[in-house]
Amino acid sequence: MVGKTQGRKRGRPRKYCSDADGLPQSTMCGSHPRGGHLSLSDAVQMASRGEAETRTETENSTEMIIVTPRGESESLPFVKSSPAWKAVQSMQVFQKFPQNPHFLPLTEYRKSFREGMAIGHMVTFANVVEEAFRLKITDPVHSFMTCLEALQDLEPHGFHVNATKARLTKMLSVIEQLQKLHNEHVEVEGRISELTSENDEIVEEIVKLNEKIRNLQDELACAASKKENKDSEITALRESLAAISASIQSIELDFEDAT
Known part of the structure; x- marks a missing residue:
């Protein structure tokens, strides 16, 4: 259509981050709230809620997707002509997680942009999945959330992301459990330290009392000896x-x- 803008009809397109060499990373910009990081419990809730919402959106949107049976090129909103497809589709991620995205949301863009954006989505998906399976429970929570948010953006394009999202959500749940246990561990350690300090004070008080008792026992023995001498003297007198x-x-x- 004449006069159609380069961007989306509704809102601004998301910006993808890149590293120092200009290569796409597995994260997306603008996904985190400004002014601090999410708490772990909030992250787990957001991950679970996001997974449920995405499932609902996917179920609702499947009724609107019509794929013609006459071949892949018929069902895509662009024609595959770039030699980059061969390299992208041969990536190890797509051997382990075969994908057949429909890229229907790209119909909001000019035809000349669609294939390049589709290739970018494929590379982003590969990077996000690799990052998701490389993450460890010792990594920052925002790394998991960034991957989940990127997958949520890619899913409307027809990518199958359930396995990756399930792994990330499970790991966030494990991190939350470990964090709770760690907090309990610190709390118990603090209580033990507090009671140990109080116990040391009691032991010190016991030592002082035992010393007083020994002194009193010595005084008692001395007084008893004096009484005995006096009794003997009185008897003699x-x-x-x-x-x-x-x-x-x-x-x-x-x-x-x-x-």
Whole structure:
């Protein structure tokens, strides 16, 4: 149609990131909220919700897709003429995950752009899948979310992404579980450290009390020894007093008898 713009009819086309060498990466720009990263729980919820929404959109859109049985070129919104298709379709990813995208959303673009954009989508899909299966649970959460968002953008073009999305969503769930266990581990370790510190203070107090007890026991033994000495002295004095009293009584009796 004359006067048709180069962009989409509705909204702006997504921008694909590239590395320092100008090669397409497995990520897409503009997918993350500005001003910080998503929390892990939010990421898992978004991944699960996005997978469900994409499934619904795919089910709803399949009724609108009409593929003619007269060959692949009849069902595509462009004619495959670029020699790049052979190299792209021979990539290892497409041997493991065969794809037959219809690229119907490209009908919103000029015909001269469609084949190049389709090749770009194929390369992006390959890069995203390779990245998804290269990710480890120790990688940042936003790396998983970027891959999921890219797959969600590619799925309307007819790419089969369920296996890759399932892997990413499962790994996000595992990361969330590990994060919760890690938080519990840190919390328990902190409580153990706190109780250990309190226990050390109690042990120190017990040591001081035992020392006081030993000192009191020494004082008690000393006091008991002093009492024993005093008792012995008192006993000796009482015996002496009794002897003196007996002597007095004897003298008085002798004096009375003499008179």
